[in-house]
Amino acid sequence: xxxxxxxxxxxxxxxxxxxxxxxxxxxxxxxxxxxxxxxxxxxxxxxxxxxxxxxxxxxxxxxxxxxxxxxxxxxxxxxxxxxxxxxxxxxxxxxxxxxxxxxxxxxxxxxxxxxxxxxxxxxxxxxxxxxxxxxxxxxxxxxxxxxxxxxxxxxxxxxxxxxxxxxxxxxxxxxxxxxxxxxxxxxxxxxxxxxxxxxxxxxxxxxxxxxxxxxxxxxxxxxxxxxxxxxxxxxxxxxxxxxxxxx
Amino acid sequence: xxxxxxxxxxxxxxxxxxxxxxxxxxxxxxxxxxxxxxxxxxxxxxxxxxxxxxxxxxxxxxxxxxxxxxxxxxxxxxxxxxxxxxxxxxxxxxxxxxxxxxxxxxxxxxxxxxxxxxxxxxxxxxxxxxxxxxxxxxxxxxxxxxxxxxxxxxxxxxxxxxxxxxxxxxxxxxxxxxxxxxxxxxxxxxxxxxxxxxxxxxxxxxxxxxxxxxxxxxxxxxxxxxxxxxxxxxxxxxxxxxxxxxxxxxxxxxxxxxxxxxxxxxxxxxx
Numbered sequence: 001x002x003x004x005x006x007x008x009x010x011x012x013x014x015x016x017x018x019x020x021x022x023x024x025x026x027x028x029x030x031x032x033x034x035x036x037x038x039x040x041x042x043x044x045x046x047x048x049x050x051x052x053x054x055x056x057x058x059x060x061x062x063x064x065x066x067x068x069x070x071x072x073x074x075x076x077x078x079x080x081x082x083x084x085x086x087x088x089x090x091x092x093x094x095x096x097x098x099x100x101x102x103x104x105x106x107x108x109x110x111x112x113x114x115x116x117x118x119x120x121x122x123x124x125x126x127x128x129x130x131x132x133x134x135x136x137x138x139x140x141x142x143x144x145x146x147x148x149x150x151x152x153x154x155x156x157x158x159x160x161x162x163x164x165x166x167x168x169x170x171x172x173x174x175x176x177x178x179x180x181x182x183x184x185x186x187x188x189x190x191x192x193x194x195x196x197x198x199x200x201x202x203x204x205x206x207x208x209x210x211x212x213x214x215x216x217x218x219x220x221x222x223x224x225x226x227x228x229x230x231x232x233x234x235x236x237x238x239x240x241x242x243x244x245x246x247x
Numbered sequence: 248x249x250x251x252x253x254x255x256x257x258x259x260x261x262x263x264x265x266x267x268x269x270x271x272x273x274x275x276x277x278x279x280x281x282x283x284x285x286x287x288x289x290x291x292x293x294x295x296x297x298x299x300x301x302x303x304x305x306x307x308x309x310x311x312x313x314x315x316x317x318x319x320x321x322x323x324x325x326x327x328x329x330x331x332x333x334x335x336x337x338x339x340x341x342x343x344x345x346x347x348x349x350x351x352x353x354x355x356x357x358x359x360x361x362x363x364x365x366x367x368x369x370x371x372x373x374x375x376x377x378x379x380x381x382x383x384x385x386x387x388x389x390x391x392x393x394x395x396x397x398x399x400x401x402x403x404x405x406x407x408x409x410x411x412x413x414x415x416x417x418x419x420x421x422x423x424x425x426x427x428x429x430x431x432x433x434x435x436x437x438x439x440x441x442x443x444x445x446x447x448x449x450x451x452x453x454x455x456x457x458x459x460x461x462x463x464x465x466x467x468x469x470x471x472x473x474x475x476x477x478x479x480x481x482x483x484x485x486x487x488x489x490x491x492x493x494x495x496x497x498x499x500x501x502x503x504x505x506x507x508x509x510x511x512x513x514x515x516x517x518x
Contacts, residue, residue, distance in 0.1 A: 049429060078431040089426035094444050102440050106431025116439040155426075162430050 001026055002166045002198045007047055007057035008222075017043040018054065018222040025166070025198040030189055032209040032230075033202045035219035036242045041202045044219065045170045048200070049083050050074060061166050079106050081166045082159035086174040088151035092144030096135065096154050099143045100126035103161030122161065129157040133187060149180030156187060160195065167191070169201040173208065181205065185212045206238055308489055315497055316490035323479065327498055329393045330475035331506075333468065334461035337400025341461075342454050345370075345405045349412030356416060356424075356442060358434075370413070374406025382468045396473030400461045408457055415449045416442065452514045459510035466499055476502075 002025040009018045017040045025031045035041045046052040048059050050066050059066045061080050069077050082103070090099045104122045105113055113119065130136045133153040138146065143154060152172060159167055169188060173181035189212045192199040203209055209216050209230065216233045218225035218241045226237050351357050351366035381402050385395030424441045432440070469477020476495055483491040 051425075051429070075431050075433070078429065083426070083429045085422075085426070087422055089422035091423045091441055091444050092420075093448065094440075098440075102427060102432070103430050105427070105436045105440060106433070109433055109436075114433070114435040114439060116443065118440075158426075158430070 001060075001062060002048070002200060003058070003060040004044075004048060005058040005060070007044065007054050007059065009043060009047055009052065009054045016222055018047065018057075021057070021219070021222060022224055023200070023217055023227065025200045027165070027196045027198050028193055029214045030192040030199045030201065030212060031215045031217060032213035033200065033217045033219055034204075034206060034209055034238060034241060035225075039219045039241070040222035041219055042170060043222070045083070045168050045200070045202055049081060049168055050078070075106065079162065080164050081168065082162045082164035083168045083170070084152070084155045084159050084172050085170045086172065088146075088148075088155035090143040090146075090151055090154055090158075092142065094143055095139065096130065096141050096143050096146070097123060097126050097139040099154055100129055100157045100161050103158035104163070106162070126157070126161055129160040130154070132160065132191070133157045147180075148176050149183060152176060152180070152184055153187065156184070156191070160191070165198060167197050167199045169199065171202055171204060174204065181208065188212070209233075311487075312489035312493040314490065315494040316488075317494060319491055319494060323476070323494065323498055326469075326474070326476045326479045327502060330465050330469070330477070331462060331502065333393050333396040333400060333465040333473070333475055334458060334506075336397035337404055337461050337465070338454060338458040340397065340401035341404025341408050341457065342450075344401065345408035345412055346450075348405065348409045349416060350438070350442075352409060352413040353416035355419075355421060356438070366409070366413075370406050370409035372406070373402050374410060376403070376406075378403035378464050379467065379471060382471045382473045386472045391472040391474070393474030396465055396468040396475060399468060399473060400464060403464075404457055404461065407460075408453060411453045412446075412450055415446050415453065419445050448517045452517050455510045455513050455517075459506050462506040463503055466503070 002023075004021060004023045007018050007021040008016075010016050021040070021044060023031065023033075033041050033044065043052065047054040047057075048066070050059070050069075054067055057067065061077065064077050064080075066074065066077055066081075090096075091102070094102075098118060101118045101122045104119075104125070108119050108122065110119075127136060127139060130139050133156055135150060135153050135157070138150065138154075143151065146154060156172075167188075172188070173184050176184065185208050188199055188201060191197055192214075201213075210233070213230045215228065216230050216238075217227045218233075218237060220241055225241055226233065228237075348366045348370055351362045352370055354363065357363040357366070378399050382396055382399035385398040389395050389398070419442070423445065424437060427437045427441045465473075465475055466477045466480075469475040469479065470481050472478065476499055480492060480495045480499075483489075483495060
């Protein structure tokens with residue numbers, strides 16, 4: 001379970017990126033965050049993953065507050081929190097299988113993995129995760145040869161190899177064609193349900209949010225504009241998110 | 248209206264000044280280039296007429312150097328091997344020492360700023376001192392022979408390789424590295440699973456190019472007593488054995504060309 005309470009961050013430039021943001025994502029739930037440019041969506045994910053330190057507020061992953069952790073404790077806490085972004089960020093010269101297995105490195109602090117080895121059990125698990133994203137047949141191929149959609153699926157398999165409780169997705173379909181985007185969203189929906197993952201996904205594609213989200217959170221000026229089941233989100237409410245950006 | 252005229256006039260004046268300065272700069276360059284060339288000719292005491300009067304001497308050396316003394320080719324095998332091995336030793340030892348220094352000297356992966364500056368300093372110093380000076384230093388320290396030659400190339404290679412390795416690491420795509428960090432992987436794991444596979448082909452290419460350079464350099468190091476063909480070449484010249492000299496030059500040509508071709512072929516394969 002992911003709980004975000006009163007999260008605030010002001011950049012040194014003076015911009016208030018987040019202003020008391022609250023959200024909860026339960027296991028098995030896919031929550032999609034919608035908002036205009038500069039509304040604080042990416043800052044929110046960066047504060048949750050602790051690549052940015054918020055000024056105030058809490059980010060709890062299964063009860064552990066990440067905002068209070070640093071160093072080794074933060075590294076260990078991050079094992080429960082996987083992140084995928086717009087670009088798959090794979091090591092292009094390594095095989096697809098090795099890329100997936102590296103997702104589990106944090107759970108194996110051994111000399112073998114420090115020297116570049118991968119545990120046999122994790123390689124076998126990586127095959128399974130690749131099967132789950134429908135790419136088992138590409139396991140031995142170099143990651144650099146994959147299409148954008150395939151690479152994004154591998155990034156999701158790598159996130160699964162991490163065996164997280166929470167999955168953060170920062171515009172995971174932004175650089176994909178519509179068909180590949182639908183594939184990825186279907187996959188995230190299925191994984192949330194089957195793996196009992198709490199998935200928080202930032203999107204720009206409103207239609208995808210209407211089709212795949214359990215709940216939609218609208219963000220405007222770093223605050224929650226609405227937090228509703230997708231059936232209750234009106235077109236007007238969404239339009240206002242983007243109108244306020246233009247104004 | 249009038250308010251817009253003033254700034255335009257100001258701009259025109261600024262344009263005039265900058266145009267004048269640019270013209271003055273061009274004139275200065277046009278005057279400086281011939282001056283630099285003339286002073287260089289004076290300092291090196293260039294006397295083209297000496298080349299013409301010296302043509303007899305050169306012809307005499309070429310006459311005495313032909314045909315090459317191929318009867319000595321057996322005895323040249325060992326110095327040739329020594330030359331190649333000095334370069335191989337120097338390159339491998341250089342790579343081993345340059346790699347950790349490059350990691351410390353790459354701004355995007357260095358663990359601390361003081362170590363960054365220290366590594367940059369070591370790389371800069373070893374590069375600034377020519378390999379021939381390092382060879383003289385090591386000949387004094389460990390005596391004549393191929394070993395000081397290998398050491399000289401190793402130390403000089405630290406500077407060249409360290410800089411190029413560090414630049415390669417600094418210019419690599421950081422997205423996969425950041426992604427690995429977010430999985431909770433440790434620093435060393437991120438390095439071996441993310442940084443190494445990303446930059447390894449480039450580092451191997453640079454190392455092969457350095458081996459090619461080091462083979463050329465190891466030929467010259469023999470002149471200061473660091474073994475190999477260079478040492479044989481110096482001895483033959485001192486003893487006026489020009490036919491031996493021509494044989495050694497042919498060997499040098501074959502070694503350098505082979506190394507160059509092999510290095511280029513391997514680098515193409517790695518790309």
